[in-house]
Amino acid sequence: MTIKEFFSFRANRFFWLNILAMPVVLIILVFVTLWWLDAYTHHGEGVIVPDVKHKPVAEALRALEAEGLQGAVTDSTYVKTLPAGCVLEYNPPMNQKVKKGRIIYLTVNTQNVPLMELPDVADNSSLREAEARLLAAGFKLMPNDTVPGEKDWVYGVKMDGRVLGQQEKVPQGAYLTIVVGDGLSHTEIEVDTLGMDSLGVHQEVEATGAADESWF
Structure with missing residues (x-):
C-alpha cells in the first residue's frame, strides 16, 4: 500500500460523517440513560x-x-x-x-412492663444507700417496715407484702417497701419486757400488802 492510498480515506465523505455522528450518538445515549434513571428512581417525586x-x-x-x-x-x-x-x-x-x-x-x-433486676441492697447497705439505689433504678418506695435490729440497716425488700429474693426481677417502676432495723435488738426487747413484768409483779405485791395491813 502506498502512502497515497493510506491517506485516501480523507477524501471519503462517509468516513467524516461517521466521525461526526459518533459524539452525537454518545450524547443521545447519555440523555436516554439519564431519563431512564429518573423514571426508574422517581427522581424529583416525593x-x-x-x-x-x-x-x-x-x-x-x-x-x-x-x-x-x-x-x-x-x-x-x-x-x-x-x-x-x-x-x-x-x-x-x-x-x-x-x-x-x-x-x-x-x-x-410495648404492651408488657419490662422486668428489672432488684439491686442487691438486702443485708448489704444502709437505709440511705438502699433508697438512693432503688430510686435510681426507677422503683417507687412505700413507707418502711421496721424489725428489731441494727438501726437503719436494711434487712430486706418487700413487694405486695412478699419478701423479694436477692437480684429477683420485678416490674419496672414497682412500689417497694424497705425492711429496716429499728435500733432495738431481741435481747433489749426481752430485758425491757422482763423489767416491765417484774415491775408489775412488785406493784401487785405492794398493793396486796397494803390491803392486808388495812384489814388489821
Missing part, C-alpha cells in the same frame, strides 16, 4: 412524612399507606404514661420529604 406520633400502630400504618409510604415496626420500648401499642418515634421523622414507597421505621410502646 411525599411528606405525616405526623403519626402517639397514634395506635394500626392507625399510623393506614396514615402512611395513604401517602404512598410503608410502615414497619422495628423496635419497642416502655413508657408508663402512654398507652400500649402507640408509636413513640419513627424514622424518617415528620415533615421530611421522601420518595413514594419509602419504608418508615416505627418504635412502639
Whole structure:
C-alpha cells in the first residue's frame, strides 16, 4: 500500500460523517440513560412524612399507606404514661420529604412492663444507700417496715407484702417497701419486757400488802 492510498480515506465523505455522528450518538445515549434513571428512581417525586406520633400502630400504618409510604415496626420500648401499642418515634421523622414507597421505621410502646433486676441492697447497705439505689433504678418506695435490729440497716425488700429474693426481677417502676432495723435488738426487747413484768409483779405485791395491813 502506498502512502497515497493510506491517506485516501480523507477524501471519503462517509468516513467524516461517521466521525461526526459518533459524539452525537454518545450524547443521545447519555440523555436516554439519564431519563431512564429518573423514571426508574422517581427522581424529583416525593411525599411528606405525616405526623403519626402517639397514634395506635394500626392507625399510623393506614396514615402512611395513604401517602404512598410503608410502615414497619422495628423496635419497642416502655413508657408508663402512654398507652400500649402507640408509636413513640419513627424514622424518617415528620415533615421530611421522601420518595413514594419509602419504608418508615416505627418504635412502639410495648404492651408488657419490662422486668428489672432488684439491686442487691438486702443485708448489704444502709437505709440511705438502699433508697438512693432503688430510686435510681426507677422503683417507687412505700413507707418502711421496721424489725428489731441494727438501726437503719436494711434487712430486706418487700413487694405486695412478699419478701423479694436477692437480684429477683420485678416490674419496672414497682412500689417497694424497705425492711429496716429499728435500733432495738431481741435481747433489749426481752430485758425491757422482763423489767416491765417484774415491775408489775412488785406493784401487785405492794398493793396486796397494803390491803392486808388495812384489814388489821
